[in-house]
Amino acid sequence: MSSAPSPHGTPLDEANMKFWYSDGNIVVKVERTLFKLHRHRLASISIYFEKLFASDTQSSYYMTVDGCPIYHVPPGLTPTSFGNFMRVLDTPIALIKGFLSEHEAIELLHTANLLCCPSVSDFDKDALAKHWNEDTLPDTRSGTPRTYDDAVAVILLARKHSIPGVLKRAFYEALSQPGFLAALSANPGAFKLPRAYVDRMHGARVELGRLWREFALRAPGTDEKGKSKCQKDYKLNCNRFEFDYKKQRLIGRCSGGSESRKLYWREIVIAHGALEDGAADPIRYNLVEVRKEELDKVWCNECLEAWEREWMRARSEWWKALDGLLWL
Numbered sequence: 001m002s003s004a005p006s007p008h009g010t011p012l013d014e015a016n017m018k019f020w021y022s023d024g025n026i027v028v029k030v031e032r033t034l035f036k037l038h039r040h041r042l043a044s045i046s047i048y049f050e051k052l053f054a055s056d057t058q059s060s061y062y063m064t065v066d067g068c069p070i071y072h073v074p075p076g077l078t079p080t081s082f083g084n085f086m087r088v089l090d091t092p093i094a095l096i097k098g099f100l101s102e103h104e105a106i107e108l109l110h111t112a113n114l115l116c117c118p119s120v121s122d123f124d125k126d127a128l129a130k131h132w133n134e135d136t137l138p139d140t141r142s143g144t145p146r147t148y149d150d151a152v153a154v155i156l157l158a159r160k161h162s163i164p165g166v167l168k169r170a171f172y173e174a175l176s177q178p179g180f181l182a183a184l185s186a187n188p189g190a191f192k193l194p195r196a197y198v199d200r201m202h203g204a205r206v207e208l209g210r211l212w213r214e215f216a217l218r219a220p221g222t223d224e225k226g227k228s229k230c231q232k233d234y235k236l237n238c239n240r241f242e243f244d245y246k247k248q249r250l251i252g253r254c255s256g257g258s259e260s261r262k263l264y265w266r267e268i269v270i271a272h273g274a275l276e277d278g279a280a281d282p283i284r285y286n287l288v289e290v291r292k293e294e295l296d297k298v299w300c301n302e303c304l305e306a307w308e309r310e311w312m313r314a315r316s317e318w319w320k321a322l323d324g325l326l327w328l
């Protein structure tokens with residue numbers, strides 16, 4: 001952008017060259033940025049512009065740039081956001097899906113709302129939903145968790161503008177954050193969340209925690225009755241295994257019997273805090289990964305990998321169950 005608009009504009013104004021159509025017949029001024037556009041097009045997609053052009057009463061009408069009357073937008077719009085608004089209108093949707101950052105998407109939603117433009121608003125809701133995707137499970141590998149302030153802001157935005165697609169992820173990101181429920185209890189009014197939402201989040205957190213605890217108490221390489229599956233295989237096939245002197249055990253086998261391993265597991269899970277760490281964020285908390293060093297001393301890779309695979313399956317089930325727990 002940026003070139004001084006011709007004569008009748010003020011010297012401080014700048015033209016947005018991307019949206020400066022030579023055959024445009026109006027100029028829209030957003031802060032100090034000017035956009036030369038088509039009256040009919042804007043009127044056809046925005047109720048705000050339709051009414052504005054129909055009335056033609058605003059005081060700036062007598063001002064012109066490039067021979068075109070200047071129109072103003074409602075307070076709160078920025079040149080960047082209005083530029084994005086025009087990009088959505090001008091570029092085929094298939095080509096621009098995903099170009100908006102989350103901040104831009106939120107700002108554009110505000111802009112589309114002020115300009116009463118449902119088509120841009122609908123597009124933007126899809127763009128925002130990509131940043132709070134409910135189809136992909138929260139994962140430590142896909143970036144750091146969001147702050148609960150971000151999550152609450154999106155929940156409120158979704159409620160105001162009816163964007164159900166972002167709620168599941170946003171609810172989970174808030175309720176899995178350390179300190180969120182404590183902060184909520186300490187000052188419920190500060191978050192402006194409806195009582196029903198708070199109740200659902202509490203309920204989901206309690207139930208997810210229960211499911212996790214039930215799952216996490218079983219040591220790797222054991223069956224439902226707590227008997228070692230690893231040692232059983234070892235007894236049948238002991239001749240095949242070589243000794244690992246560094247770990248003081250047979251290669252590819254867990255150390256000790258099922259009872260001693262159960263005790264060691266409980267020590268790690270209960271006494272060393274994994275149970276509560278995982279209960280707070282059971283979809284993302286990969287116990288085998290987080291406690292690998294301690295677990296490696298006792299369990300063979302095969303047993304740990306099997307436990308991790310079971311957790312992966314379980315967390316997919318828990319993620320599905322959240323729909324019901326959060327009443328989505």
Ligand SMILES: [Zn+2]
Nearest residue numbers: 230254300303
């Ligand atoms: Zn094993």
